[in-house]
Amino acid sequence: KAGVTQTPRYLIKTRGQQVTLSCSPISGHRSVSWYQQTPGQGLQFLFEYFSETQRNKGNFPGRFSGRQFSNSRSEMNVSTLELGDSALYLCASSYGTTLTDTQYFGPGTRLTVL
């Protein structure tokens, strides 16, 4: 089985722009979760989608949004980028039947905001 894939792997944007990141889960997985990893704040949970619905949400401002498509692929959008949004964004997929199902992580998208 192919693993979780994330595109693009690297991205450079400037302040004020918006960005969309994509995550393709493992075949058969219906849950996709997103995380932000920074040296200062560590690893933080952004949100989780299951069957096209946002099921859980972390403590991030509304500039961070996401969606999930019928094929379980997910996108994350960050609007009005700030310097502090520079981070490694990880997505993880799971079967999602329970919240504690094993999550499989992608390689991440490294976003740099200039």
Place this chain on the structure above:
Amino acid sequence: AQTVTQSQPEMSVQEAETVTLSCTYDTSENNYYLFWYKQPPSRQMILVIRQEAYKQQNATENRFSVNFQKAAKSFSLKISDSQLGDTAMYFCAFMALSGTYKYIFGTGTRLKVLA
């Protein structure tokens, strides 16, 4: 508010020896899970082991085991017979399932296994 603390930013261990990574957490929840994740250099993060709070028996996965002390809110990871491939960043995580969903990670411990 829930917090997860990993007090050892960096550790090293000789190959074939045993090392213990510490994790403490603070919560008033009763229904929760605890996890250890491993993030090797430039590679994907993977789940190492999980523990359900209502289970008293410590979880074990091959060379990895935990010491779960619920009253002390402690959840340490023991790696036996350390291998070079164990070199990685290790994150402890807490997931609360009652009430508002919460999923919180510690700051990580960087483990280096020495040949």
